[in-house]
Amino acid sequence: MQVWHGLGQVPSDVTTSVVTIGNFDGVHRGHRGVLAHVVARARENGALAVAMTFDPHPARVHRPQDAPEELTGLEDKLALLAETGLDAVLVVHYTADFAGQDPEHFVRRYLVDALHPVVVVIGRDVRFGAGNTGDRGTMAALGGALGFDVDVVEDVVPDASERRWSSTWARELLAAGDVAGLALVLGRLHRMRGAVVHGEARGRALGFPTANLDPAASGAVPADGVYAGWLLRDGGRGDRLPAAISVGTNPTFDGLVRQVEAHVLGRTDLDLYGEEVVVEFAVRLRPTLRFDGVDPLVEQMREDVADAARALGVPAPAPLATVDVDPGTPHPS
Template identity: 70%
Template sequence: MQVWRGVGQVPTDLGPTAVTIGNFDGVHRGHQALLGALVRTARAAGVPAVVVTFDPHPAAVHRPGQAPPLLTGLTDRIELLAGSGVDAVLVLDYTLDFARTSPEDFVLTYLVGALHACAVVVGEDTRFGWANAGDPTTMAALGTRHGFAVEVVADVAGTGGGRRWSSSWVRELLDAGDVAGAADVLGRPHRIRGVVVHGEARGRELGYPTANLGPDASGAVPADGVYAGWLVRGGTERLPAAVSVGTNPTFDGVTRVVEAYVLGRTDLDLYGEEVVVELVEHLRPMLRFDGVDALVAQMADDVAAAARVLGV
């Protein structure tokens, strides 16, 4: 899959394309339905399937300091989009000046001018252009005016009462520690990506050395607690892990930390490596213990529980 950071990287000899637009935070099952429709439309027309997305997320630009945490950083978003079968992703730099682009100018500049769209596939909730004035009806009218077909994909309802798949639903589930529920909406385990940094080394002293993710890790952090999951290194090596999220209250910690103990491994040196932690199931809440012995006993139980969940 090709990745173009701005229209300047789009090949000048690019022919017609089928295009969709969106933030695609989390690339959840609703997004996957839209992307599947895009790929089918592109294959039927014999043209590349192209996703137009934005970085940073518009909410971070319009509401700095108040925007909800992203489910996926740009690296993971692009990786997940590639997994959907699309041929290219155009990442547009989202700024306040960019946000003032009218719906028609957005379509003419990017979809028609840069990408030569012959088909545009959008979801029912797609909004674009200044003040989100553009919607599927707007896109259909612009398609008629500028010569491209428009396909509107209906919202996809999930389980549990028919609520539509959405990024906000995933955030609610993560805030409640329900990583299994979040995985159901996402269609895969929720992931946090970060560089392993030095911590307090308490885990190593207790016999359970952990890989601590640095403060710049991407991916929304779930509720404090202990989880069964996987630590993925090098993009392919998946190691079973017990994952702790919280402030280490037994030691009066104040900083929230995501740390993963790879089951049965005390020999790993992951410092400085970028790893991905995938969260599979919540095991217990974060607790304060009366002493180290009680904590170590609970950690042994956590490791056994994680092994059962992960089938290792």
């Protein structure tokens, strides 16, 4: 799949395309239904299947004070879009000036002049142009005037549910820590991506070394708690290792900084510092708890490891050796 960052990277030899437009945050099952339609129509017409998306998310421009955390960073979003069979993605840098274009100017410049669409695929609630004044009726009228068809794709609704697959639904599940339910909406496990950074190394001292994700990691952080999941090395291209994942502030040690840290089950030999990893969340095991001292915490961590192994369907590792820890004293890595 080709990725074009801005109109300047769109090849001049693009002659025909089938195009859709959207944020595609999370690339959930609803998005995949639309994108499957795009690919099918493109194959029928001998055209390129193209999606236009935006970076940053428009909410970060229009209401930065309460913009939702993006489910998926751009790198992972592009990788997920590639899995749908698209031929190309046009990533448009979203700014206030871009948002201020009237609907016709946007369609002429970004669709007709650049991508030469034979079909534009939209959802029923599509909005575009300054003040979101363009809608499906606007697009149909412009298509008639400018020479492209418009396909309106119905919302994708799961069986026995009146609620469509959506990024809003996905965020609600994430905020509740229901990563198993979230996986049903996404059609995959939720993931975060980032570099492994040094922490206080209490986990190593307790016998459960963890890979601490950089706070700048991409992908939305689920609710505080302990999860079973996977750590993928080498930016997701390397080994996929079973893990128990902690999200929270380490209240037993009076922590203040919210962290995401993954313990690879049964492993003390991994040197992950500085490596980019992907962490996938499969199921929530328990909420974050405050323990009255280190001993009950260690006992619970042993249970967490066993529970994670069961949830992931892998053998439970042998208990790891621990050392004494002063809860108030950070331990060097």
